[in-house]
Amino acid sequence: MGIIGAPAIVDKRIYRGSTVGIHEAGARGAGLSVALLFGWATSLMLYPWAAAAQEPGSTGDPSDRSALPLDITPEGVAELLRSGAPFQLVDVDRQREPVALPAEARIIYYSSTPASGHARAAALRNRSERASQSSQRLMGTPVEWNRLKLPLAEPFDLNEPxxxxxxxxxxxxxxxxxxxxxxxxxxxxxxxxxxxxxxxxxxxxxxxxxxxxxxxxxxxxxxxxxxxxxxxxxxxxxxxxxxxxxxxxxxxxxxxxxxxxxxxxxxxxxxxx
Missing domain, CATH: 3.40.250.10 (Rhodanese-like domain)
Structure with missing residues (x-):
């Protein structure tokens, strides 16, 4: 069974504004304060987009979950696992569709056979039926998945045809x-x-x-x-x-x-x- 991690926490970054030259000495301090305040407010507005841009596979628009690329690499899933972002891996050949997941959780489909088109179809179907949830297809092969220790629904035995x-x-x-x-x-x-x-x-x-x-x-x-x-x-x-x-x-x-x-x-x- 795949896992659902805790939401990732991204450090806030404050974008500091710059000041312009003010000839009057008395106005210099006031101008500096206004510029810093403007920079602080701008950083708060930009922060959600900056944080979303750091998410693997994201376009930077947190309101558009369907904007995630249809395919995700094994390395991308490993990064999600490290960050604690909520997701679940679903084997389209051997596992039932998850009934309930957090709205922000991704469903990442894969196939335990060479037919990756089944996983692609499942991801597209999920995107059309559950607009509030993102879904993707896991690329690569079981060799890569095992090497990166991805939490597959069922272990893949590389020693058995x-x-x-x-x-x-x-x-x-x-x-x-x-x-x-x-x-x-x-x-x-x-x-x-x-x-x-x-x-x-x-x-x-x-x-x-x-x-x-x-x-x-x-x-x-x-x-x-x-x-x-x-x-x-x-x-x-x-x-x-x-x-x-x-x-x-x-x-x-x-x-x-x-x-x-x-x-x-x-x-x-x-x-x-």
Whole structure:
């Protein structure tokens, strides 16, 4: 479960005004006092905007919570955590929407799968339905989230592959997620092979171990087989080889063919704006 911190406290800064030259000696002190008073009053008016400008991801207008950028980096969330600003992290794939939060609290959505588009949609929906609350999408990967010790709703086990439904994999491809599909179907290679995934790496199952050293260390690796039988085993072996972001297509290519929601644009894939 995410956490809700206490509101951040920002030190007030007094902007001192400057005086203009006053020829009369008797008026010099009075002019100085007026200038200082004016500077003090100006600082009080400017302070809320100055404080808001220091908040990570803020545009400087405290009245416009929807002006926060839609996306927030893992470092931005870590800064919120240090400052004590109220927020809650919500896993759109495994967690219910929070029922009640303080009006000033942020809801930051993330996905425990490569399909970050689910988190984006949730943040946009929240902005339209709850005008009094800001919402954002957490960028990055579980590797970065774990490194920064972000308070995720549920711990992400980097040593265990996750199963992806055809719909989740299709969404990840539509999102332009940085991933490598390792196609271990027996008929994935050869001149007559049908390859539904752009830029997929076609290997025989016994070839994966010899190529794993070339796989990306900080991007998702998704194993696809014919019927979902051997892909989980190969994915676990990749975890054992030191890869952290490993997944497999649940049900294999058979499930992909029969899925109703697997439309993906022809490669190469590009992320959504």
């Amino acid at each position: 996750i199963a992806l439904s055809p719909q989740i994999l299709a969404q990840a491809l539509r999102d332009g997620t940085d991933l490598l599909i390792v196609d271990v179907r027996g008929n994935a290679k050869g001149p007559d092979a049908v390859q539904p995934f752009a830029d997929a790496l076609a290997l025989l199952p016994n070839q994966v171990a010899t190529h794993s050293a070339t796989f990306p260390k900080h991007a998702w690796v998704v194993v696809v087989d014919d019927g979902g039988i051997i892909a989980p085993q190969i994915a676990r072996s990749l975890n054992g080889d030191g890869l952290s972001l490993v997944a497999y297509l649940q049900g294999g290519y058979v499930a992909w063919q029969t899925s109703a929601d697997r439309d993906i644009p022809p490669g190469p894939h590009r992320p959504q704006p």
